[in-house]
Amino acid sequence: MAFRLFLLLLTFVSYLTLMTSIHGLQKIFSAGFDNGYGNLKLLVDGFDVVRIPSYISTADMEDVPGRVEFEGKAYTVGESAFRAGTHFERNTDSNENKVKNALTTLLGALAHLPHRKAWHLKMVVSLHDVGLAEELKQVLNGEYQPILAGKPSEVKVEVLKVIPEGMGALFGQPLPKKLTVLDFGNGTTLFSRYNQGKREVHTPYPTGVEVLIDDIAQKMKHLNGGKVADPAKIRYCLEKGHTRYNRDIDIKDIYIACLKDWYEKYLKKAVNLALDAKHSGDELWAIGGGCLLPGFTKLLEKNGFKVLDNPVEANVVGLLEMAKTIASKN
Numbered sequence: 001m002a003f004r005l006f007l008l009l010l011t012f013v014s015y016l017t018l019m020t021s022i023h024g025l026q027k028i029f030s031a032g033f034d035n036g037y038g039n040l041k042l043l044v045d046g047f048d049v050v051r052i053p054s055y056i057s058t059a060d061m062e063d064v065p066g067r068v069e070f071e072g073k074a075y076t077v078g079e080s081a082f083r084a085g086t087h088f089e090r091n092t093d094s095n096e097n098k099v100k101n102a103l104t105t106l107l108g109a110l111a112h113l114p115h116r117k118a119w120h121l122k123m124v125v126s127l128h129d130v131g132l133a134e135e136l137k138q139v140l141n142g143e144y145q146p147i148l149a150g151k152p153s154e155v156k157v158e159v160l161k162v163i164p165e166g167m168g169a170l171f172g173q174p175l176p177k178k179l180t181v182l183d184f185g186n187g188t189t190l191f192s193r194y195n196q197g198k199r200e201v202h203t204p205y206p207t208g209v210e211v212l213i214d215d216i217a218q219k220m221k222h223l224n225g226g227k228v229a230d231p232a233k234i235r236y237c238l239e240k241g242h243t244r245y246n247r248d249i250d251i252k253d254i255y256i257a258c259l260k261d262w263y264e265k266y267l268k269k270a271v272n273l274a275l276d277a278k279h280s281g282d283e284l285w286a287i288g289g290g291c292l293l294p295g296f297t298k299l300l301e302k303n304g305f306k307v308l309d310n311p312v313e314a315n316v317v318g319l320l321e322m323a324k325t326i327a328s329k330n
Contacts, residue, residue: 032318032321056075057077099127099132107148107155124168160327186210191204
């Protein structure tokens with residue numbers, strides 16, 4: 001009996017030692033999280049930015065970056081989900097996905113970083129509709145025990161603040177007195193105006209880069225054996241700065257024609273509002289992945305926009321800096 005009690009005590013002490021070592025290694029990390037329609041961006045203090053396609057695949061695969069096992073389910077987020085070709089869900093498939101899938105994609109992003117036994121994230125998150133901020137916090141806040149890329153981790157998430165998309169790009173920047181910003185995202189184009197750093201207007205237009213890509217996919221049928229082209233492959237080549245859909249198909253002419261249509265039908269209203277603001281003394285800035293579309297930066301600069309350095313990641317960099325500032329005050 002005494003020996004059995006000794007074994008139980010030894011087991012309990014070993015368990016406490018293990019838990020102490022896990023939490024002893026744990027460090028609180030400030031982070032910024034932008035769960036975008038086309039790409040999600042996670043920037044954890046001290047690590048490189050994770051920028052991956054907002055794809056979630058349930059296809060069976062090995063412990064690749066982005067692979068997660070959580071609550072009895074296994075899935076993959078990011079490049080490997082796209083490469084699987086089937087069984088995937090995208091943020092852009094539904095306006096609800098940015099909130100509903102937030103924890104799913106966050107864990108997938110963490111599964112791209114070097115393994116840690118414990119993560120404690122204090123985050124600032126951007127969202128297209130801050131009216132959903134409380135719902136987003138409910139999805140993200142908590143403590144979880146996923147397996148990330150084949151290795152167990154304890155993850156604690158605290159959302160410090162939810163801000164409108166694009167505002168992160170302004171944090172810590174010397175701002176002009178009057179400023180208008182266009183954020184060319186995948187699902188939306190955002191028109192925002194600021195006066196002395198305070199937001200006056202924040203209007204989302206549901207006409208992001210996805211509209212352009214879908215149009216290209218439809219108009220490629222004659223080049224693609226009569227079939228609608230794969231939007232993911234179109235996105236991939238455009239994000240790489242070229243128009244080669246594959247080894248045999250160059251979509252340059254179709255891209256140029258569709259870009260003009262996209263601008264005339266969907267972007268012109270927001271751009272004209274920005275140009276009107278310029279005549280009222282506003283400086284014009286442009287951010288978002290759409291800025292990097294082949295030839296689009298020149299068009300923006302020709303119209304008087306300043307395209308921010310690293311426009312794709314400018315928002316998440318600011319989110320991290322905001323998280324660090326808030327955390328330092330608490």
